[in-house]
Amino acid sequence: MRVSSSSSSSKDIARPPPSSLLKTLFVMSEIEHTLRLPPHLLNRPLNAAIKGELESLFLDKVIDKLGLCVSVYDILSIDGGFIFPGDGASTYTARFRLAMFRPYVGEVISARLKESTKDGLRLSLGFFDDIYVPIPLMPNPYHSEPDPEHKNGIRWVWEYMGENYPIDWMDEIRFRVHSVNYPPIPVEQGNDSEKKDSEEKDSRQKDLKPFVPMVIVGSLDADGLGPIAWWV
Numbered sequence: 001m002r003v004s005s006s007s008s009s010s011k012d013i014a015r016p017p018p019s020s021l022l023k024t025l026f027v028m029s030e031i032e033h034t035l036r037l038p039p040h041l042l043n044r045p046l047n048a049a050i051k052g053e054l055e056s057l058f059l060d061k062v063i064d065k066l067g068l069c070v071s072v073y074d075i076l077s078i079d080g081g082f083i084f085p086g087d088g089a090s091t092y093t094a095r096f097r098l099a100m101f102r103p104y105v106g107e108v109i110s111a112r113l114k115e116s117t118k119d120g121l122r123l124s125l126g127f128f129d130d131i132y133v134p135i136p137l138m139p140n141p142y143h144s145e146p147d148p149e150h151k152n153g154i155r156w157v158w159e160y161m162g163e164n165y166p167i168d169w170m171d172e173i174r175f176r177v178h179s180v181n182y183p184p185i186p187v188e189q190g191n192d193s194e195k196k197d198s199e200e201k202d203s204r205q206k207d208l209k210p211f212v213p214m215v216i217v218g219s220l221d222a223d224g225l226g227p228i229a230w231w232v
Helices: 046-058 198-207
Strands: 008-012 026-037 067-082 090-101 108-117 120-124 131-134 142-146 154-160 163-166 172-181 215-219
Touching (some): 026 046, 046 067, 046 090, 108 154, 120 172
Antiparallel strands (some): 026 090, 108 172, 142 154
């Protein structure tokens, strides 16, 4: 799910690590957001009540260009507390920091294989599954073959000096971040009032893939990348 709100503003305070062995998957982003605090929360300490509401709004959601929120790290300031006419809730403006998952281009990360298809690989970090290695970014030269362990599956194999090195399901796979993308939210075209054949519409909806608000494209085409077992 992607978060977008006219009442929110953000300031990215990420600092990529210097050229050293230090690598980080996470960055800190500073956000300002205006929110309503329901009356039943007013008996709680203000900081805890505000943090709980912020977690329900942002946790496990993608913020465009900032990444996936994994934690409300801290609250820097809380202003307001106004009660508008006809509204029993207090309105506050909070400034806070979020811990965001947003790897930078060129970062090397280890993941597990989630899918292996004719289009390439899909990898998973456990908490994030939308990592794709397309065919042009596979280790070269390569070939594909039927996967003996998965019906109708594809196994990709790196060819090196006459030897075959398969990408297996048990291996930890090291990849380099090629790009981090935030696809636009799809807008359904057409007028709902138009008469459509219901069976055709149902069939089309079944073929649609779930919207993915953040996609990481990875590369295995370099020394040291791919299954770690290849290099030990």
